[in-house]
Amino acid sequence: MAGYAIGVDLGGTNLRVALVEENGRLLEKLTTGTQVSRGRETVIAEMCSDIRQLAEKFSSAGNLRGIGIGVPGIIEMKKGFIHESPNLPGWDNFPVRDEIEQRLGTRVILENDANAAAMGEKWLGAGRDRPDMCMLTLGTGVGGGVILNGRIWHGMTGMAGELGHVTVESNGVPCKCGNLGCLEKYASATAVVRMAKEAIDSGQAPELKKAMSDTPEFSSKNVYQMAIQGDEPAQAIYRKVGSALGIGLAGMINILNLPMFVIGGGMASAWDAFAPTMMEEVKKRSFVFRATTPPPTGKIEPGKTIVTRAMLGSDAGLFGAALLPMLPEEVAEAHQIRKQA
């Protein structure tokens, strides 16, 4: 009998729940505000209600293989806890996984949202047919996921893939993680807005200044619009984004020599504005990339390193989360680790 799973993307702005078949077909997706401000209990109740609703509606679709939940924060895999998620205050040291398993009576896998997105792109997006890949998710922050031999590389404690906190400027902008010059401080949407403010404060960006005062919710998208319309200070900001991404990617290519690096998240839509500088830096800084540069056709060939845009947009994490309970090894890992704890 065919199986399906339910993927959950517990984001800062939306709670999204989708039912996905083993073949990757999405049967239905529910999107609701997470109402994070109304507290943990409300969010969990909403999530469980959505999951039950979908599971009942599609009860004829096969066996429910489990629930995968992508969460913006660090997962303590052994315990099924969420740590250090500024978007989810009040969830620290709470046994989220066990709580939801009990309420629903089915197995639950928690995963970092960037890891889930990487798994989604690997399954159905840019990384299809690639056993190994790395994905950077450029959003409010910069998340990362490393897939090796078809599985998320969790590392020793589930904290691997923190690609947004690789140093790209050793004496650069301080990050809340304690480091200076993290990739996240130059390649996130937040960073673009910060750099726009810096440019405005320097007095060298009159158009940006005008746009910011005219736009109530001024964001990285406005800076992107101005960059593609030819505003030099806006273009310089996206060149900085590209340069930081290039430095980070070159290091990852030299360390891991993977066939594919995928750039996703909301900021990936500004690809045209940052990608040329990014690729220049990657070529200059990684001899491993140069030794494995794909031909200009962009055709995917064995032995070549592809740096490309994500394909699934904001659904990547939802697909990836749904896949996890359908992978025997992921289930085994989550449960083995829990038993050892």
Next chain:
Amino acid sequence: MAGYAIGVDLGGTNLRVALVEENGRLLEKLTTGTQVSRGRETVIAEMCSDIRQLAEKFSSAGNLRGIGIGVPGIIEMKKGFIHESPNLPGWDNFPVRDEIEQRLGTRVILENDANAAAMGEKWLGAGRDRPDMCMLTLGTGVGGGVILNGRIWHGMTGMAGELGHVTVESNGVPCKCGNLGCLEKYASATAVVRMAKEAIDSGQAPELKKAMSDTPEFSSKNVYQMAIQGDEPAQAIYRKVGSALGIGLAGMINILNLPMFVIGGGMASAWDAFAPTMMEEVKKRSFVFRATTPPPTGKIEPGKTIVTRAMLGSDAGLFGAALLPMLPEEVAEAHQIRKQA
């Protein structure tokens, strides 16, 4: 019947050949000058002669499982070629592996010397009992090896683990690899001598200046001696080494979340001079490290990230090279890849 293998370390200064049993016991080691200047043919003939000599002497020790050769350069795994080895001019595009296999009639595995050293430390040194680890070899350059699930992570084309070419100063010293500010430009023996010359040229390092003019073969070891004797400019150089290592390690910890990072190679003997700064930087720059910091006792515990010195000295690569032909998966990989080529 017990087995053994022969490991070869084809270095810039020495050719070393050792016979090692499956249990890790080294039965005999031959060390000769490689006479690289006398050309490829001389070196290969010498190597094969040494291997035959050991194999005949210990013919009663069991089955010869194969030959592993650690080489300073990039290995093209599919073809068994050595690429871009400045220490081995004239070896490019020559089928080293097949040539030696034919002469000796036994299987040969070529491996990058830093990968072989990592495998040696994993087998018998600092990384024992750790399935995953990363080793930096600080010598003339900086090499690296990443061990995941007990095996060398080769990446797509065998070029993974180029940890010496991770950027630690985005606008730093140019490297022959094309990048600026590679780890190797600050943490190799060559870098220490360069920084000593820079300090002397600045007029701020009178003792270093005196030592350099008094010492015919002035090396990083002299700078280390002066650092431990309290010379501030010499100490500053090793703080720079430590800082660069810390930046690089923090990134690797955030990317891979491995339980162990091992520092080896000749420069590791200057550990006292660079380790304090290195550990400060790692703590500051990696929140993954801080979340997994071992207790001050240095005791090895599950879930903790250890950064430590290598244990096997210059024999690490020899042991690692000998291990490779005794690992069925390594043999399978080398041969599968070759068949596909």
